[in-house]
Amino acid sequence: MTDAPTDRVAMNGRRMKLLAIAAGAAIAGLILLAWTQPWFGITLTDATDLEITGEVAAAGLSALAVAALVLVGAISIAGMFFRYLLGSLQALIGVAVILSASLALGNPISASATTISDATGIAGAGPVAALVDSVSVTPWPWVALVAGVLQIVAAAGILATARLWPGSTRKYQAARLTTEGGSPVDDWDALSSGGDPTDDTPTRNQP
Incomplete structure (x- = not known):
């Protein structure tokens, strides 16, 4: 005779694991999508318009998104100890995403300096800032910022529920x-x- 409460706990554990994996993959995909989109519109004093993507404004986001995807794959087969370790690393990735997006939002001109210098041939923080007439901000850096917060929430969910997840089955024996x-x-x-x-x-x- 099966133990109904035990079966329910096991089923809930499987659901929690699948939800954590799906959420982690979706959030990593969102970070990568935000990285490829326009973040700022820069208008120079000579009326030249420049589009600044996340690839320029927050170049590190692509590496963070890939790392998050790798962690999702690792968590799906990890044992108890490594679930907690990888969940903590996922939270740190979320913090790094927030920091990267915040730095770009805090100083769009500095984040766009590479593109401005390529277009004008002028370098240096002061001279580059003097060339900028106006800056417009798209929703995408905010999307990246929210994705970083969601990454931390997902990591907290993993740390809170990891003990309930079913263990990985051993497929091969020596x-x-x-x-x-x-x-x-x-x-x-x-x-x-x-x-x-x-x-x-x-x-x-x-x-």
Whole structure:
């Protein structure tokens, strides 16, 4: 007779695990999407318009998104200890995403300096700032910021529920080459002489 409460706990654990994996993958995808989109519109004093994408304004987001995806894959097969470790790392990635987006939002001109310098041939924080007439901000840096917050929330969910997740099944087991009543040394001797240590056929005495 099955234990109904135990079955319910196991089912809830599986659901929590699937939800955590799906949420982690979706959030990582959102971070990567935000990274590819326009973040700022820069208008220079000569009326030149420049579009600044997340690739320029927050270049590190792509690496953070990939790292988050790798963590999701690792968490899906990790044991108890590593679930907590990887969940903590996921939270740190969320903090890094928030920091990266915040720095860009806090100083759009500095975040856009590379593109401005490429377009004008002028470098240096002061000269570049003097070339900028206006800055417009798209929703995408805010999307990245929210994604970082969601990453931390997802990590907190993993840390809170990891103990309820079902363990990974062991699919493969190592096989030993042994003979009945034999030892590993006997097995190696049989192999070196061309014999098969797994063959149980009795050996006949040669004349």
